[in-house]
Amino acid sequence: MKKIFKLVLLNLILVSNLLSSKIIVGASPVPHAEIINFIKPDLQKAGYDVKIVEFNDYVIPNYALENDEIHFNFTIGLPYMKEFNREKGTHMVAVAGVHIEPLGVYSKKIKSLNELKNRAKVTIPNDVSTETRALRLLEKAGLLKLDKADAEFVTVLDILENPKNLEIITLEPASVPRSLDDTDIAVINANFALSANLSPKNDSLFLEDKDSPYLNVLIVKEGNENLQSTKDFVKIITSDKVREFIESKYDGSIIPAF
Known part of the structure; x- marks a missing residue:
């Protein structure tokens, strides 16, 4: 009986670990999803199963994050995030400034x-x-x-x-x-x-000038800022490798913000 209990407990732990290693990222197609696809192998090496959900909208992904349908929101800029929180009562928190998209x-x-x-x-x-x-x-x-x-x-x-x-x-x-x-x-x-x-x-x-304050940010739901998955994601998406990718691929049309 004890062996069965231990096996069940072990399976529950394994399932829990598996679920915690899955991350769903809401991203705009360009350049956000392209950046996530670029770092996907590094996230996988860090132990994460990554799913990207593309949005052509600045509202739906905010509610998707609020409702725990996605773990990361990578679609909007910092001022808009703050205003959306204020108006709609959502709980988005920026954990990294990634790039600037000049208007x-x-x-x-x-x-x-x-x-x-x-x-x-x-x-x-x-x-x-x-x-x-x-x-x-x-x-x-x-x-x-x-x-x-x-x-x-x-x-x-x-x-x-x-x-x-x-x-x-x-x-x-x-x-x-x-x-x-x-x-x-x-x-x-x-x-x-x-x-x-x-x-x-x-x-x-x-x-728009390159010193625009309108950073595009990686966002999590309030309370998830200190999760290991968040820390790992931030470290990877703000690496020198990603900066070089943005500078090379977009040739000044998209500007790294880190």
Whole structure:
């Protein structure tokens, strides 16, 4: 009887260890999932069975993490994470800054912003963090002036001056690249630009500075910051090997943040 009990206990321990070695990562297709695929062999060597779930959305993976459907969320930036927590009551915690995706202005109709005509159509992302970034970028490009210079977040309602009477249209971030055929300029996240075969470095008319504070971060649910799997993941994803991979593969379009 004791032997049977020991065998059952041993099996339970083995199953528990097996489950704890499985990690599910929610990631945007580019560059997030590509980075995870690059480090997957190193995570496997560290004893982890890695599954990647791709998201073309900035909301669903946050709830997936909150509901323990994924263990890591690698889709969004730090300011957006903080605002989402504040608004939705989620418990996301950033454990590593991985990279910066410079926001850029793109067009299929003009070669320079100097060619932009009055009443031109402009599409920008509609999530609160990226809308702020997009409007700040358009302001820096000299196309408009915002009312709340020091505000953490701004919207189109905060436009103080719009000399060209630009028609600014907000869209779901993944849809903005598809609007290029119907708009004069579009402000696009680097990850969605790359997915649309656009090079932030070579194809943008105006690009966010490299010292952007909008870090893309690796996120866990509050309470999981000190798990061994989290520590191992952070160590691997912020290694020199990963920095070299990002610099080589994306040639300045994506910038390492560690």
